[in-house]
Amino acid sequence: MQKTLILLKPDCVQRSLVGEIMNRFERKGLKIVAMKMIHLDDEVLKDHYAHLADKPFFPGLANFMKASPVIALALEGHSAVEVVRTLVGATSGRKADVGSIRGDYSISVSANLIHASDTPENAEIELKRFFKEGEIFNYQRVDVDFIYADDEK
Ligand code: IDP
Numbered sequence: 178m179q180k181t182l183i184l185l186k187p188d189c190v191q192r193s194l195v196g197e198i199m200n201r202f203e204r205k206g207l208k209i210v211a212m213k214m215i216h217l218d219d220e221v222l223k224d225h226y227a228h229l230a231d232k233p234f235f236p237g238l239a240n241f242m243k244a245s246p247v248i249a250l251a252l253e254g255h256s257a258v259e260v261v262r263t264l265v266g267a268t269s270g271r272k273a274d275v276g277s278i279r280g281d282y283s284i285s286v287s288a289n290l291i292h293a294s295d296t297p298e299n300a301e302i303e304l305k306r307f308f309k310e311g312e313i314f315n316y317q318r319v320d321v322d323f324i325y326a327d328d329e330k
């Protein structure tokens with residue numbers, strides 16, 4: 178099973194959408210294996226958004242991501258990285274498909290509610306960025322036999 182890193186961004190926390198969005202992941206069958214509230218700072222944001230550091234919108238993005246605490250989650254499931262990116266939708270809430278989280282709840286490019294790792298390699302790096310060893314749990318969910326076929330577990 179694969180793990181992926183999610184951040185529920187300040188707009189998600191401020192708009193009281195945390196429960197609703199967590200519900201979507203849970204209903205899909207993804208397992209929550211780590212969760213905590215943190216306040217991001219410039220140091221972690223420079224690492225996390227290194228691919229955007231030269232963009233003119235970076236300072237605004239960093240301020241937005243520091244505007245309130247966020248919730249960091251690790252989710253586990255079959256092909257979790259790809260499955261979560263599909264659930265989350267395209268970067269712009271204006272262009273994301275209806276039915277995706279961003280498509281249903283966001284009308285902004287920047288305030289798009291969620292970060293989700295984009296590749297398994299980045300998921301490993303990002304999980305280490307936000308969680309220490311011991312903060313990610315290994316446990317069995319009781320409904321696993323009804324979420325997956327035997328050859329998918
Ligand atoms: P992703 O979150 O869909 O993977 P990235 O390109 O990795 O998209 O961008 C990271 C975050 O930076 C986005 O989720 C969004 O919050 C913000 N962002 C990306 N492009 C823009 C832009 O053109 N203007 C403002 N913010 C942007």
Ligand code: MG
Pocket residue numbers: 295
């Ligand atoms: Mg990205």
